[in-house]
Amino acid sequence: MTETMVEAMNRDTTTNSIVITQLRKSYEKSADADAAYAVDNISFDVPKGQFVTLLGPSGCGKTTTLRCVAGLEHATEGRIEMGGEVVFDAARKRHVRPEERPIAMVPQSYGIWPHMKVIDNAAFPMRHGRNRRRGPEVRQRALEMLEQVGLAGMADRWATQLSGGQQQRLALARALLGDPEVLLLDEPLSNLDAKLRAKLRQELRSFQEQFGVTALYVTHDQAEALAMSDTVIVMNKGRIEQIDRPERLYDHPRSSFVADFIGSANLFPVRDASAGTRGGVLARTDLGPVLCSRTAPGEEVRHHNGGFVCVRPEDVGVRPADADAAPADNEFTGVVESAEFLGDRLELVVRSANLPITVSTRAGQDLRPGREVVLRLSPAATSYLAN
Ligand SMILES: Nc1ncnc2c1ncn2[C@@H]1O[C@H](COP(=O)(O)OP(=O)(O)OP(=O)(O)O)[C@@H](O)[C@H]1O
Ligand SMILES: [Mg+2]
Missing domain, CATH: 2.40.50.140 (Nucleic acid-binding proteins)
Incomplete structure (x- = not known):
């Protein structure tokens, strides 16, 4: 048994939605000893129902990590478990496809389809996702969800006729309608103005709690990370500097990098x-x-x-x-x-x-x-x- 497997077995997969073990990712084709790793040997857990944030400066490997979890990237080394199932294992060449993973991703650009009406955007994962449904209940559920995210009455507009903040809510509604166990969110608020951002971060957090979904969130904004998260994972140059609750990070930084990056x-x-x-x-x-x-x-x-x-x-x-x-x-x-x-x-x-x-x-x-x-x-x- 490899060291990686022993380490993974010692971590609890019943209370964790995601368990990541020694994940490494190089974008270079021939990964030699000097290869630069976008993500360099990171391990962390995302406990069920928690809001966990990857925080770090531009280029530190946040999106790469999230895309590996989503299955949109193949990591070079390491292993990813979700809900007790191994969805990726580099050594065993195991890779569960993104659509088979119990996740929904809200990318930075919202990923709203402009050629579809609001309602069809929202209903998409119910019609095409892991747990497909048919019939009038699909539209009904989508309408209810649109109402919950504050888009009542907008179902039959074109998606492009929504403001940035409304598109963000639509992206969230669509993600939640796929009944994911884990929501993956990549800087979903970064295109919004400061006021709307502050309002939506509260909303996002309360949706996450209300739906009891686990969230893995990416941001480079330390205030956002501190305000929203149960746990923050601070990354720097592909590695993890510290994993802690927001107050602990602020009061007890482990390194000068963390002290400097969080607050002043x-x-x-x-x-x-x-x-x-x-x-x-x-x-x-x-x-x-x-x-x-x-x-x-x-x-x-x-x-x-x-x-x-x-x-x-x-x-x-x-x-x-x-x-x-x-x-x-x-x-x-x-x-x-x-x-x-x-x-x-x-x-x-x-x-x-x-x-x-x-x-x-x-x-x-x-x-x-x-x-x-x-x-x-x-x-x-x-x-x-x-x-
Ligand atoms: N498709 C790719 N091909 C080659 N290199 C890449 C690719 N995507 C990312 N990288 C590199 O990997 C490193 C990590 O990038 P990543 O996108 O994960 O950073 P990030 O933390 O999300 O940054 P940002 O806050 O700017 O979004 C960077 O050095 C980046 O240039
Ligand atoms: Mg990124």
């Missing part, structure tokens, strides 16, 4: 780091020594060269400098370089030891450019990241 973060290069005398990690930076209570789970730091100190702008304390009081531990003096009033907060860039530090604070303090200030990096909110 101050990242200071570390010369060397060692275990603090009372727990945590003492990191030597250009600012001075910084005590960090947060470290990546499972990582015990005795002595390390390099890495980063990471602190969110809202976790940096700031007060005007006081000539009489010397800075305490984890406090550093600096000068306000810029101050922007953003309504709910004041955003400062403070320069300290030649490092720009972004600070988000409640407005109202006298913190104009040129002021000398003391910054406090609370150890509890400061992370040491080894890479």
Whole structure:
């Protein structure tokens, strides 16, 4: 038995809709040792009923992963299970065709057929999909679904006579009418304006819950990923950086890439780091020594060269400098370089030891450019990241 198979067997296929094991995909015909992999050895589960998001910058392999799950691409290595059935296994040359998989895909372009009426677009998977039906119930069900997605009264329009947001809902209605176990969604909201996008992401999530369908969603928009997902899978250059709940990703990033990609973060290069005398990690930076209570789970730091100190702008304390009081531990003096009033907060860039530090604070303090200030990096909110 290969290592891949042992690993796959140790994961629960009864509570997972999708189990992906060591998936690799190269688009090059002759995959040699130096081949570039669009997806490079990724493994993850999508638990039943959950909303799981693949998040990462352009070109990191999100669409490739989704297309492999859909069966529209053949992976080079690895294995994919759905509902307990192996739908792809590179070693055994097993590949279940897309239309035989319990999925429906909403591609980025919605995939609406312009030569069809709205109702015929919606009813398509019932007429041609895995579970075919006939007769008047098809039209009736499609009409009901159109009503549920807010397209009542539009059934007999041409699909091209819908707005972008309406086409998006039609694509969703059509996908749901195929009774899929898993919905695959590739940046379905990216062509919409910001307001509609925010509204539709709520709707999408409530449809997903209402229909009890599992969702694997792709986006490069971190706010969208945090707002919608039960679990986020952060990808970078074909690999997985971190799999976590949104709050954990934000509060406990495992790498400087994740910290930087999710929200905004101050990242200071570390010369060397060692275990603090009372727990945590003492990191030597250009600012001075910084005590960090947060470290990546499972990582015990005795002595390390390099890495980063990471602190969110809202976790940096700031007060005007006081000539009489010397800075305490984890406090550093600096000068306000810029101050922007953003309504709910004041955003400062403070320069300290030649490092720009972004600070988000409640407005109202006298913190104009040129002021000398003391910054406090609370150890509890400061992370040491080894890479
Ligand atoms: N059909 C193809 N042939 C060759 N290379 C491809 C093909 N499709 C994608 N790639 C390459 O594979 C890598 C991953 O592409 P992919 O489309 O999966 O990225 P993505 O994360 O979806 O990016 P985006 O956010 O821009 O949609 C990229 O380097 C891309 O150029
Ligand atoms: Mg893509």
